[in-house]
Amino acid sequence: MRGLFLNVLLAVVWALFSGEVSLRELVIGFLLGYALLNFFPDALGTRSYQRTSFALLRFVALFIRELTVANVQVALLALHPRPDLKPMIFKVEIHPHTDTTLTLLAATVTLMPGSVVLGFSQDRREMFVHAIGLENTRTARASIHRVESALMAFLPPLSLHKEVT
Template sequence: MSGFLLNVLLAVVWALLSGDVNLRELGVGFGLGYLLLRLFPDALGTRAYQRASVALLRFLGTFLRELTVANVQVALLALRARPNLNAMIFSVPLRPHTDLSLTLLTATVTLMPGSVVLGFDAGRTRMYMHGIGLASPDEARAGVKNVERLLLDFLPAPAGGRGGAA
């Protein structure tokens, strides 16, 4: 049984034992189940689930921070009398991706204000983007590569075995 399903099962058991099956009890049960799985990852076979859930939280935290920073930067550009947009089109080399991870990477990067994914090369090894308000293409590439690394940490590796969580 996967770690996530075991965690959901523990949450349901908690809610049933509490006598009141509602969202609050399920949430408390999920949290307590997660702590239990965290305490005994080898015995319960949930080490990969733990690693993936921590990577997911790291990705979400980074995404929210970057989204906030990008919103402030674009707002400041819009409020300037003579904004220096410094618009550029650049490419970013990509690690191997599944369809899901490529879609999530594209959606995540496009959600950032001031950046748009334009497309990919035929082999899906390079992503072309448009961005504004960036100091250099290298800075932009580094930001996208960071998002890609965090994303691939919690998603399954492509069938070729390269990329993804190590």
């Protein structure tokens, strides 16, 4: 949190010193501040901010890649005169999550065309998914595990979340 605060503060200071407080100057200030914080992470105490922001960027890149692949697969199915949809319902073993991370994981998987999260087991260690257009459940599970790993890389550890019961 400290790193984000310092980054926003540096962006505002940059905009004020430039003489024009605009979105463009704030973005430039944010990027310059981010670079500055990455040059001196130990001195400024922003090592975790740096690690979290890189993990978030990796998650966004992975999600965009998975989304693009899923869109192409569904588009090819739609364009085929007699599509072989291969509908399947399967379960995926997942790591223990809080309500927040389960919701983010389910939303991310459901946003990918051709897949819908149906629910979770009582112990929240299995997720049930419906998917179309995939060769087998192994590739679908691998895709979901990649998304889960990337999601958990930028979220705080499980012990820091407050459970809602």
